[in-house]
Amino acid sequence: MEEEIFVSGRMNQLIDPQLNIWHWQIPLYLFMGGMAAGILCIAALYYIRGREKDYSTAVRITPFIAPFLLVFGLIALFIDLRHKLFFWQLYTNIRLQSPMSWGAWTLMVITPVSFIWCALHIRDLFPNWDWKFKWIYELESFFNKYKKVLAWIMLIYGIILGIYTGILLSAFNARPLWNTSIMGPLFLASGLSAGAAATLLLSKNKAERKQFARIDLVLIGIELFLIIHMFMGFLASTQVQIEAAKLFLGGPYTMSFWIFVVIMGMLIPALLEIMELGKFHIPPIVPALLVIFGSLMLRFIIVHAGQVSRWLY
Amino acid sequence: MRYAMAVDTRKCVGCSDCVVACQTENNVPHGFCREWVVETMNGTYPQLEIEIRSERCNHCINAPCVRCCPTGASHFAEGGIVLVEHNKCIGCGACMASCPYDARYPHPSGYVDKCTFCIHRIKSGLAPACVAVCPTKCIYFGDLDDPNSDVSMVLKKRKSKTLIPEAGTKPQLYFLI
Numbered sequence: 001m002e003e004e005i006f007v008s009g010r011m012n013q014l015i016d017p018q019l020n021i022w023h024w025q026i027p028l029y030l031f032m033g034g035m036a037a038g039i040l041c042i043a044a045l046y047y048i049r050g051r052e053k054d055y056s057t058a059v060r061i062t063p064f065i066a067p068f069l070l071v072f073g074l075i076a077l078f079i080d081l082r083h084k085l086f087f088w089q090l091y092t093n094i095r096l097q098s099p100m101s102w103g104a105w106t107l108m109v110i111t112p113v114s115f116i117w118c119a120l121h122i123r124d125l126f127p128n129w130d131w132k133f134k135w136i137y138e139l140e141s142f143f144n145k146y147k148k149v150l151a152w153i154m155l156i157y158g159i160i161l162g163i164y165t166g167i168l169l170s171a172f173n174a175r176p177l178w179n180t181s182i183m184g185p186l187f188l189a190s191g192l193s194a195g196a197a198a199t200l201l202l203s204k205n206k207a208e209r210k211q212f213a214r215i216d217l218v219l220i221g222i223e224l225f226l227i228i229h230m231f232m233g234f235l236a237s238t239q240v241q242i243e244a245a246k247l248f249l250g251g252p253y254t255m256s257f258w259i260f261v262v263i264m265g266m267l268i269p270a271l272l273e274i275m276e277l278g279k280f281h282i283p284p285i286v287p288a289l290l291v292i293f294g295s296l297m298l299r300f301i302i303v304h305a306g307q308v309s310r311w312l313y
Numbered sequence: 314m315r316y317a318m319a320v321d322t323r324k325c326v327g328c329s330d331c332v333v334a335c336q337t338e339n340n341v342p343h344g345f346c347r348e349w350v351v352e353t354m355n356g357t358y359p360q361l362e363i364e365i366r367s368e369r370c371n372h373c374i375n376a377p378c379v380r381c382c383p384t385g386a387s388h389f390a391e392g393g394i395v396l397v398e399h400n401k402c403i404g405c406g407a408c409m410a411s412c413p414y415d416a417r418y419p420h421p422s423g424y425v426d427k428c429t430f431c432i433h434r435i436k437s438g439l440a441p442a443c444v445a446v447c448p449t450k451c452i453y454f455g456d457l458d459d460p461n462s463d464v465s466m467v468l469k470k471r472k473s474k475t476l477i478p479e480a481g482t483k484p485q486l487y488f489l490i
Contacts, residue, residue, distance in 0.1 A: 002357050009329060010349035010368075012418040019415065021406040082404025083423030089384040089401050100383035100407050173377055173480060174413035238479075311413045313477045 019175075019307040025080035027299035030165045031194075032073035033107070034187055035295065036066040037162035038195020040114055042215075044155035048148065055211065057203040060124045065198055066114045074107065099168045106164060110157040113150060116143055162188040165299075169306060177244035177302070177309035182230040189226060190295045193219035197269075197291035200284050209284055213273040216291060220270045227262065244309040253305045261301060265294010315457040316392035316430055318444075319464050319473060319487040320367050324451035327352055327365040331443035331452065335369075338431065338442035345418045347428045348443060364490075367443065367452060370395060370416040370428035371476065371484030378408035378417065386424075392456065393485065394432055399424040413480040430454070457485075 014021050043063045046052060052059040081087055091108065095101035120143055122129045131137055143150060166187030169178035193216055200212045234245035247253045269287035276282040327350050335341065335348050348369035356362050372395050379387045379395060386401035387408050397408075397417075402424035409417045409425060420426040431441035439445065444452045455462030460469075464487075473487040 003354060003361065005352075005354040007352040008349060009332065009351070010346055010415075012345050012415075015409065015415050015418055019410065021409050021419065080405070082406070082419055082425075083402050084404070086384075086400065086403050086423075089386070089403055093384045093401075095383055095385055097380045098383045098407070100381065100405060104383060171381055172407075172411045173482075174411050307410070310415075311477050311480055 018310065022080070022303055022307065024300075025076040027303040028296075029073040029076040029080075030168070030187065030299040030303070031296045032069040032076070033103075034162055034165045034191025034299070035194040035198065035292070036069040036073070036114065036191075037110075037158045037165075037188075038192040039063055039066045039069075039198055040110065040117070040154045040195075041158035041162065041192060042195050042199065043117070044151040044158060047151045048155065055199075055208050056124075057205065057208055058199040058212070060121045061202055062195070062199045063114065063121070064118050064125065067111070067118055070107065070111045070114060074111070099164055099171045102160070103164045103168060106157055106161050110154070110161055113154050113157065116150065117154060120144060120147065159188065162191040165191065169302065172306075174311065175306045175309050176238075176240040176311070177234075177247065178306040179241070180230055180233055182226050182233065183302075186223065186226040186230065187299075189219050189222045190298055193223060194292050194295040197288040197295075201288040203284075210277065213276050213284075213287070216287070217270055217273050217277075220266045220291070224262075224266060240309070240311055243312075244305075247305050247309060252308075253301055256297070257301050257305075260297040261294050264290055265297060266291075269294070314392040315485070316372065316394055316435070317455070317457045317464050317468075317485040317487065318369075318372075318430070318441075319453040319467050319489055321449075321451040321453075321467075321471075321489040322364045322366055323489065324449045325350075325365040325367055326449055328448060330446050330448055331367050334442040334446035335428070335431075338434075339429070341426075342421050345420075345426075347418075347426070366488055367447075368414070368416075368476070369443070369486065370430075371414055371482065371486040372428075372430060373485065374483035375481060377411040377413075377482060381407045381411045383407065390432060392430075392435075394430050395427070396429055396432065397425055397427060413477055413482065414484075 010016055039062050043059045046055045047059050078087060090104040163184045166184035170181055170183035172178050196212050196216045196219060200209060203209050231245050234241045248257045269290040272282045272287040329350050332346055332348055332350060336346060339347060341347055351366045351368055353364045354361055372393060374393060376395050379389060384401050384403055386398045388396060390396045404423045417425050417427040434441055441454055444454045453463040453467045455464040457465055459465060468487060471489045473489050475484045475487055
């Protein structure tokens with residue numbers, strides 16, 4: 001019988017028998033960053049197109065979630081760092097080849113922009129809001145004057161943020177499951193879908209809800225296409241990527257991925273949204289929460305499974 | 314200058330002396346190692362082939378860990394040695410995820426640590442600890458740009474391989490076969 005035995009004397013904590021350095025913090029952040037990116041992109045896009053009256057929830061109300069998501073995401077990122085007191089080194093260096101450096105600088109831009117955007121719409125939530133100081137009113141009118149520029153910055157940086165959460169993983173050639181350029185567009189589509197679901201959840205306007213159910217439906221279609229495309233790519237690739245795909249096609253992550261991400265997070269909400277667009281009345285909270293849940297699970301499963309996939313030698 | 318190392322898999326007996334020497338020389342915390350010994354056995358009994366390798370960071374020319382480091386803590390030092398500057402490292406783990414050889418480990422102090430080719434010893438004219446201590450003298454170290462260095466000479470004479478060259482990292486740890 002052909003034998004193959006491999007014995008390694010290495011047993012480093014968090015590295016062996018398989019890489020286990022990223023726990024809940026990174027996937028949670030990837031979800032929060034992606035969802036914030038989706039919310040801000042949609043708000044900016046509708047504002048630029050002059051549709052803020054038709055889709056007022058998406059432009060004025062939903063963005064209030066984004067700063068919370070970004071701040072909690074940043075806290076999760078900080079908790080993940082092992083050499084915490086040196087975190088500022090991220091902002092004394094610009095490394096164009098490192099996706100993480102791109103992400104750090106993108107967050108530096110989009111977090112304040114999301115706060116400004118919310119400040120400009122604070123009276124939609126609290127009609128009697130008073131800024132108390134004159135200079136804040138002056139600042140407010142200054143940003144109101146350049147709101148379109150702000151929206152463009154938000155749109156562009158939102159897309160960079162959404163796509164970088166995937167590129168962060170796809171840049172690691174050492175983990176065959178992550179090492180596919182589909183990861184960027186997939187995470188962007190998933191973030192946009194979660195962002196659209198947030199408006200679906202908050203909107204009280206029937207026409208707006210219908211529009212966002214339609215948007216979500218298209219995005220779910222794109223995500224399904226990308227997932228199928230990803231597995232086709234893996235199965236047509238090298239041995240290590242075939243084995244990475246097998247983690248989801250009969251391997252340990254099969255059940256969780258197909259049930260939580262694909263069926264619960266995509267197929268069921270898509271079906272409910274189709275029914276909603278037809279004659280049935282479906283409470284929007286159900287498909288919206290399912291989409292957000294699926295988006296969260298996608299990050300957790302991909303980040304965990306990616307650390308299991310590896311080169312063989 | 315291009316530092317490299319070659320390990321003779323036919324002479325290595327897997328005693329792990331290099332591992333212990335490295336841990337002592339570099340004050341590696343308990344429970345971790347910068348280098349390790351791998352034993353593989355292939356074939357059909359009784360025709361079995363055994364290979365023993367003393368492995369460590371490959372000090373790649375196209376090092377993914379240097380590329381993905383967001384702060385520049387992972388960098389190339391003289392002779393292409395890949396080093397981590399502890400006070401620049403934020404402990405994000407990107408380099409550990411990027412290494413196909415899993416050659417890095419998280420130091421309990423927070424930063425990421427790895428083999429340095431004992432750069433402090435090289436600078437004072439000594440061989441790396443693992444090379445100096447090897448009882449079968451199966452590890453060769455030196456400058457590849459110098460045709461008379463130990464490593465250049467042995468790589469000229471013997472057939473060698475690197476680990477997962479298909480990962481595209483251009484590793485500089487050679488194994489004589």
